[in-house]
Amino acid sequence: MPTNNLCQDSSDVIMSKSKCAISNANNQTKSYRMELVWRNIWLMLALHIASGYGIYAGIFHARYLTFMFNYLYLILTGLGITAGAHRLWAHRSYEASRATRILLMLFNCGALQNDIYEWCRDHRVHHKFSETDADPHDSRRGFFFAHIGWLMCRKHPEVSRKGGTVSMQDLADDAIIQFQRRYYKLLATFFTFILPSYIPCVCWNENAYVSIFICTTRYTLLLHATWLVNSAAHLWGKRPYDNHINPVECKFVEILALGEGYHNYHHVFPYDYSASEMTWLNDINFTTMVIDFLASLGMVTNRKKVDSNTVEKRVQRSGDVSLYRQYQQQHQRSWWRHTPLPMMIMFLAPVFALYIYRRLLSYLYYLCFHIENRWP
DSSP states (O other): OHHHHHHHHHHHHHHHHHHHHHHHHHHHHHTOOOOBOHHHHHHHHHHHHHHHHHHHHHHHTOOHHHHHHHHHHHHHHHHIIIIIIIIIIISOOSEEOHHHHHHHHHHHHTTOSSOHHHHHHHHHHHHHTTTSTTOTTOGGGOHHHHHTGGGSBOOOHHHHHHHTTSOOHHHHTOHHHHHHHHTHHHHHHIIIIIHHHHHHHHHHOOOHHHHHHHHHHHHHHHHHHHHHHHTGGGTSSBOSSOTTSSOOBOHHHHHHTTSOOBHHHHHHSTTOTTSSSSOTTTSOOHHHHHHHHHHHTTSEEOOOOOOHHHHHHHHHHHSOHHHHHHHHHHHOSOGGGTTHHHHHHHHHHHHHHHHHHHHHHHHHHHHHHSOOOOOO
16 A cells, blocks of 8 residues: 555656646746847858958959859759758768768868758758747748848757757767767868868969958858758748648759759658659759769669659648649650750859850940950
C-alpha cells in the first residue's frame, strides 16, 4: 500500500512538472516581444550601401572579365547552398564522394550564410515547424520578415525550444562539416571576400577598390537569391501539390535560386534530390543538372526521387487536380527550351546587357560632350 501511494505521488509530481513546463512555454510565447539586434541591422545597412557602390563600379569602371568572373563565382557559391547545404546535407537526398563533399563545402564557405551545421539545423526546423512560431523565417509575419527581417531580431523562443527536438547527429558525426564549423570564420572570410577580390587584381590587373566592391555586390545578390526562397516562394505562386500549406511554385525564384523555386513540391516531398517533380529536361533546374552531371562522373550516387504514382496520390488527397494537370501540360515541351536556351541566356545575358548599356551610355556621352568615352 505505501508503495502504491509512493508511485502515485511520483506520477503526480511528474505530471505537474510537465504541465508547469508547458504552461511556462505558453506564457513565454504569449509574452514574446520582438527584440531588434542593432549590430545586425547596421551590418546589413553597410553591406547594402557598399553593394550599391559596387553596382556603380561594375557598370562604369570594372573590366568585363571581372564582371564575368564574379558572375560565375556567384553561381558556384550558390551551388554550395543549393546542391550542398540544402539538398545534400539538410535533406540527405543524395550521396556524394568525399571529393565532391569537400568541393561543395568550400563553395558553401564562399556563400557566407552560416556554417553548414547551423544552416541545416535552421532549415530542418523550418521544415518541421513551417509557418509556426518555431519557424525561423515564418512567412506569416510578412515578406520583409521572411526575407531579411528574421536576421535583424532575436529568434522567437519557440525556435530554440522546438529546435532542440530536431536530430543533428548525422552532421555532428560528419568530419567535413565539423572541420568547416571549427574554422568557419577563417574559411568564409577567405573564400567570400579575399580570394574573389584578389584574383581579378592579379590575373588581369583590375583596380583593387573596384574588385572589392564588386565582390561585395556579388555576395549581396547571392544572399537575396537565397532569401527569396524563404519569402517569395512562400507567398506568391501556385500550389498544385498541396493547397493547405503556404509554400508555392514560384517561377522567378526557380531561375534566380538555381532551381529552388518549386517550393510547394519541395515541402511535400523534401527528400527528392531534384526539389521538383520534373527533371531539368522539362524544367529550369540548374542545380539538378549539375547533380546529374556529377552522377554521370560517378561523384554522386543514390539520388532519391519520388515516383509519379506517389505524387498523383498526394495531389488527389491534398492538392489541386485541375491545376496539377495544367501544370504538367505546361512542362511537356521540347527539351531545348529548358536546357540549352535558358543556360545560354543565364550565362550570356548579364554580360551582353552590360555591353549594350555601356555602348548606349558612350553614345549619349558623345552626343552631349563630343568626347568618346572609353570603357575598361
